[in-house]
Amino acid sequence: MISFSPAAWHRALERHLESAGFSLRAVRHVLCTQLIFSAVALLAGAAASVFSLAPIAFGAGSALSTFSLWHVARFGERCVNMRFSAGLGMGLFFGFFLRLLLIGAVLVLLLGLLKLPALPILAGLTSTVAGIAVWGATRLFGKTTTEE
Numbered sequence: 494m495i496s497f498s499p500a501a502w503h504r505a506l507e508r509h510l511e512s513a514g515f516s517l518r519a520v521r522h523v524l525c526t527q528l529i530f531s532a533v534a535l536l537a538g539a540a541a542s543v544f545s546l547a548p549i550a551f552g553a554g555s556a557l558s559t560f561s562l563w564h565v566a567r568f569g570e571r572c573v574n575m576r577f578s579a580g581l582g583m584g585l586f587f588g589f590f591l592r593l594l595l596i597g598a599v600l601v602l603l604l605g606l607l608k609l610p611a612l613p614i615l616a617g618l619t620s621t622v623a624g625i626a627v628w629g630a631t632r633l634f635g636k637t638t639t640e641e
Contacts, residue, residue: 527624550609554617
């Protein structure tokens, strides 16, 4: 039976992230919150695109933010226990700038070619801050979204 409760979706997504190699619970929780928020933003943007391009722009910014958070979290999970070397440093340096280049290229596509409005994209890009704030608030109040 498929459950439509947010807690069930969160638990299933967290299990998937754990099997994908994200071992820290806090990282999984932040990623789950951001992935769910981004998916809802993209779906709402698609549904509301009849009225304006702003919801689509917000969803695109949120998706970019989620992409970046995913890769930063992946980096943290993989490199926390690695011994630093010159090769690792160069890999980190080029990986970071490659991700920035890719995000920049997508922004050029969204703003320059597709002519989406800039402010909703910027608001979507800041959605990671909202996800981390939700995670911090749940930790502050001693509850998680997976508790019923």
